[in-house]
Amino acid sequence: MNVRRQHISGIALAAVTALGLGTLTACSGASAAGNTDKFDVVASFYPMAFLAEQIGGDHVNVSSLTEPGQEPHDLEISAKQTAQLQESDAVLYLKNLQPSVDDAVAQSEVKTKIDAASLTTLEKHGNEVGGHAAEHDDHANEELAGLDPHIWLDPVRYAQVAEGVGKAFEKADPDHAADYKKNTAALVKRLDGLNTQFKDGLADTRTKVFVTTHAAFGYLAERYGLTEEAINGLDPESEPSANRVKDLEKMAKADGVTTVFYETLVSDKTAKTIASDANLKTDVLDPIEGITAKSKGDDYFQVMESNLKALQSALGAK
Numbered sequence: 001m002n003v004r005r006q007h008i009s010g011i012a013l014a015a016v017t018a019l020g021l022g023t024l025t026a027c028s029g030a031s032a033a034g035n036t037d038k039f040d041v042v043a044s045f046y047p048m049a050f051l052a053e054q055i056g057g058d059h060v061n062v063s064s065l066t067e068p069g070q071e072p073h074d075l076e077i078s079a080k081q082t083a084q085l086q087e088s089d090a091v092l093y094l095k096n097l098q099p100s101v102d103d104a105v106a107q108s109e110v111k112t113k114i115d116a117a118s119l120t121t122l123e124k125h126g127n128e129v130g131g132h133a134a135e136h137d138d139h140a141n142e143e144l145a146g147l148d149p150h151i152w153l154d155p156v157r158y159a160q161v162a163e164g165v166g167k168a169f170e171k172a173d174p175d176h177a178a179d180y181k182k183n184t185a186a187l188v189k190r191l192d193g194l195n196t197q198f199k200d201g202l203a204d205t206r207t208k209v210f211v212t213t214h215a216a217f218g219y220l221a222e223r224y225g226l227t228e229e230a231i232n233g234l235d236p237e238s239e240p241s242a243n244r245v246k247d248l249e250k251m252a253k254a255d256g257v258t259t260v261f262y263e264t265l266v267s268d269k270t271a272k273t274i275a276s277d278a279n280l281k282t283d284v285l286d287p288i289e290g291i292t293a294k295s296k297g298d299d300y301f302q303v304m305e306s307n308l309k310a311l312q313s314a315l316g317a318k
Helices: 012-020 021-025 048-060 079-087 099-106 131-139 155-172 174-201 218-223 241-255 269-278 300-315
Strands: 037-043 060-064 090-094 114-115 209-212 227-230 258-264 279-286
Touching: 021 174, 037 079, 048 090, 048 174, 048 300, 079 099, 079 131, 079 241, 079 300, 090 099, 090 155, 099 227, 114 131, 114 155, 155 174, 155 218, 174 218, 174 300, 209 300, 218 227, 241 269, 258 269, 269 279, 279 300
Parallel strands: 037 060, 037 090, 090 114, 209 227, 209 258, 258 279
Antiparallel strands: none
């Protein structure tokens, strides 16, 4: 994720700080997280904002640094957003996913900084994850292999993060601690139910291998005994090598793969080219980095359930 991404410079951040918050407050807009009568939370992108909203309920005012439809890996923090961050009561982010956010958080004076990556375990994933791909892990392209940040696509890890966020909210805003605890428990229960849906829905399938453009589903694959074969690595816009494309076409035939999955926020050109060459279908498997009009659902749970149906169809669930 941090491959080829440009960081916001320390000079730029220092300049914003030097300007003072007063200069920038006027242009921060109605959605700004600071200076409200609620617990103001700035979230780095949709999966973090969703947690904050579900756990905080009526007591929080949540704003996201990443706009709907914007590819989160490409986010560069603006001066306006930096001021918004400085004015908030808490920031909820996922370290190593968005370098400019990491830099801004590190240099901010926000009292409560919640790094979702510290609330669960992260693993190194390359192009191949889970199942028979494990035997190839030692030979993975080292440049593509790294700590995989896509923890929200595993309901179990996402629930662990939710519990940590709930505790952080309770500590930072003790007047509403009881409600945060109650909301967290309700969210974790729903995530437990989602985990059961996936476990039961993918238990008996014709094949366990699926092909995606972006290596976002490694944790999901490992959780439910599947193998993710990604055209690209953790960087969704990297270009696959000719050898990688040939290997995928051979693997697809050998493992009975029917579908090449692509996502809504990144070009589907590579997926459709490989699918056409290998006589395969294409479909959407959404990494839920943002909710847009193209999303197959209005929130995290609806899109995850849509992903489950897509996987069941592609894998030949019985």
